[in-house]
Amino acid sequence: MGQQEWMTKDFYAILGVDKSADAQAIKKAYRKLARTYHPDHNAQNPQAEERFKEIGEAYAVLSDAEKRRQYDAIRAMAGGGARFSAGPGGPGGSGSFDDVFASMFGGATGRGGAGFGNGSFRFTSPGGSGGFEDVMSGLFGAGSRGGFGGFGQQPQRGGDLTSSTRLSFRQAIEGATLKLRVEGREMTVRVPAGVRDGQQLRLRGKGRQVPGGQPGDLLLTVEVAPHPVYSRSGEADLIADIPISIGEAVAGGSVEVPLLDGSSARIKIPAGTSSGMKLRLKGKGVRSSGKRRAGDLYARVRIVVPRKPSRDVTDAARRIDEAADFDPREGLTTQAGW
Structure with missing residues (x-):
């Protein structure tokens, strides 16, 4: 334009x-x-x-x-x-x-x-x-076509182009090579690792071309699709929602956490874990371009109960409550300001 x-x-x-x-x-x-x-x-x-x-x-x-x-x-x-x-x-x-x-x-x-x-x-x-x-x-930035105060001819530069693209969550984290079609022209572009939803990238030399001059740039806006398990936290950290059972929350245990690269890691669930607790896996987060160290992955546990518990399960749950002898809502009215 x-x-x-x-x-x-x-x-x-x-x-x-x-x-x-x-x-x-x-x-x-x-x-x-x-x-x-x-x-x-x-x-x-x-x-x-x-x-x-x-x-x-x-x-x-x-x-x-x-x-x-x-x-x-x-x-x-x-x-x-x-x-x-x-x-x-x-x-x-x-x-x-x-x-x-x-x-x-x-x-x-x-x-x-x-x-x-x-x-x-x-x-x-x-x-x-x-x-x-x-x-x-x-x-x-397009260059003067004529003299400018006596300085003479300056090289022209092509105009910038704008476009947008949608990436999967994994592509945004790891980076991706994409083929785009902008104003009828096909081009291959490299999206660096660690881009965020809504971020605009300036891709040098991918804009409009002019005879004898430098091409302009492509301003590419990135939309990142949400992920059912992972989300971003800050610049380099990831959060993974990990479901655990009532027994694992009460007694503790060890669960497997899937990683974006297809591998997995095990984390220890401490006894007495509540929903929302975050357990850190160091260095398993985002490694952005130009960064020497990756961020961390936080496994955020979520206690999941049976959708249709049997009589044995409900009886066992009541026995847990009786044995624990504690009130999970103790102090709630005070915190609410009543």
Whole structure:
């Protein structure tokens, strides 16, 4: 998407958020819309794919603090009747590019003139005065097509692309090589180990290509499918919900915990274990890219009772209660503030 479209597209409206929305609200809105309009869920609706691309473009700008600042500045300038150039030696008007450049680049103003020597600059190209795209590409990474204050031709850079993909929980933990199709082009990308749900990856050189220039980047948003046993805790730890019986909770024992790589490990259940207790398996968590040590796996025990206990089971349970002689709700009313 060309930067000139920033003048006409209201990214806040596209995502359905207020201009004062914080990063969390923007991310939440994006994820909801992306799930709704994802092409995989709308195979018979070609308009959904266009809407999905539009949502991705909006999120790529608003989720990046610097791009969002620049976008807001440009939109504010456009709303104020901006002027895109100043005559030689002439004054820059209120709300013009002069004001935006002054705020972005520390006070240098574009009020005409031939170069930087006198504190001013102008945008020119070999065929005449530079247009909007010359200015914007110089600002936002695509390279100036013409001269910039006398510095001459700069190499162009292709635009960035946005897309999203869904990973299994194991793929997110271990990393994965994926084949994607973005704007009709097939590509192979490597997702690093340890990515989190909703994380946006910048994949260098996977964006739009331009003749004789550097390709842009692919901004890939990752959605991680939930797992029936495992969940993430912090950056590197995993939690596994492990069911145990009443007897194991009361008397203790040893249970096998399945690991994501297909192996297993045994943990000791102490006598008198309650539901929710966490038992640590050191080094069995997430090993993110660039980290020397993996996190830990916490087995969170959950006491499971028979769904249809027999008379013998219920009698045994009552005998346990009588023998234990303790009140599990002791002090509850005090804790509740009664």
